[in-house]
Amino acid sequence: MGVSTSCGEKGIAVVTVDFPPVNALPVAGWFALADAVRAAGRDPEVRCVVLSAEGRGFNAGVDIKELQADDREHSALRGANSGCAEAFAAVYECEVPVVAAVRGFCLGGGVGLAGNADAIVASEDAVFGLPELDRGALGAATHLARLVPQHLMRALYYTARTASAAELHAHGSVWRVVPRAELPTAALELAREIAAKDGRLLRLAKAALNGIDPVDVRRSYRFEQGFTFEAGLSGVGARVRGGFGGSGTPGESGGPDAPGGSGDSHAPGGSGDDGQEGAR
Template sequence: MGIQVRTDGSGVAEVIIDFPPVNALPSDGWFTLADALTATGADPAVHAVVLAAEGRGFCAGVDIKEMQRTPGHAALIAANRGCFAAFAAVYDCAVPVIAAVHGFCLGGGVGLAGNADLLVAAEDSTFGLPEVDRGALGAATHLARLVPHHLMRAMVYTCRTVTGADLHRYGSVLQVVPAGGDVRAAARAVAAEIAAKDPTVIRRAKESLNGIDPIDVKRSYRFEQGFTFELNLDGVADRARQRFVDERSGG
């Protein structure tokens, strides 16, 4: 369990999320993921990275139960800083990152997928931001890279989800895999195609594409996080998180 890194000498590395039961990462898990992505991208033998997950879905975001059982705001601050570090590590990874999404991709999962260079997804995978229902905000920056602007707003306000097939129609998912298919194998095939190129050119291509992005994704996300802290100071966030925990525990 945790974060695993696998390489096979082909120039493609897999960074795998494995936090059962739903890949809701604890605060230290986000930092571990960030470190793994940075170190893997820095390895000259790695030419492309597949970001994937074990279990029922890609990522359900932060571990809300950890926040509720930790006194004060220490867990909240750690999770926010951890998410910032992990999302930035995907974006800043020295080589292209291909996200392989199956099942659900929610909250922080959207932050990871939205900052990836390419997405391969199961056609029935679901993407969404349930943050409003949890008394938080964030990752709209990354959702805006996946869906049209007004749909992004609707998804934030209503917490509705879209599927991998929907994102393929928008052009933000490169390839959809039929339900039950091997998403990771499809992502590895795309990564292998990239890894076969000149590695120096690919690394400069990644750097140059980041340099021409119209939005500074790190600054934009940090702005969003400020409102999450405001909601916590107001007390509404804690009440929303506790409702979520109570519903899951049958309370």
């Protein structure tokens, strides 16, 4: 349980997230993930990082139990927002390309991670979405906008619906869609092809591509987070969460894309499996 890094193949580091039951990360988990990705990128022997997850889904966001026990200084809220920002930035700013291997649900904070990766390989059952408005939160539209066109992003955001891996593949943001059992192999195949290039040139290429990005991803996300704080401090976030209920599974029928469904979202959100949330 936690975040681990393995380097079983030359030039490739696999960073794996394992926070059962739904990979809704505690504050410390987000910072641990950021540290692991940055360390892998700094390793001169690494030319590509694969970001993967154990269990039912890729990522369901933050652990709401910490937020439910927050203090008057909003330490948990501030920690979750800072941790997510650091993890997302670590993926985007990693010195080498990052391949996200996405299985099952990729919600809230999961979209932040996948949206900042250089390439995505997804399982056929993968779904992507931001159930923030159903959880009394905001955020990660910056990253969803990297996966789908602007108007689709807005419709998905306002409705809290999800998009399938096949849909994202059609939009060009998912490199390949494979059966769930084949996901690790498919992600490593792409990583091997990338890692076969010259290491120094790959790092220059990553810096160059980030440099011509039309959106300052870190600044854009931080702008969104200001509204998350406003929702939290004004009480509207808690009011929305108070009316939330259900027992569905993230990304499935009755999940965050279905009205009244349970699941995991992004930062201050509704309760999900095992009392955990998911979004930022």
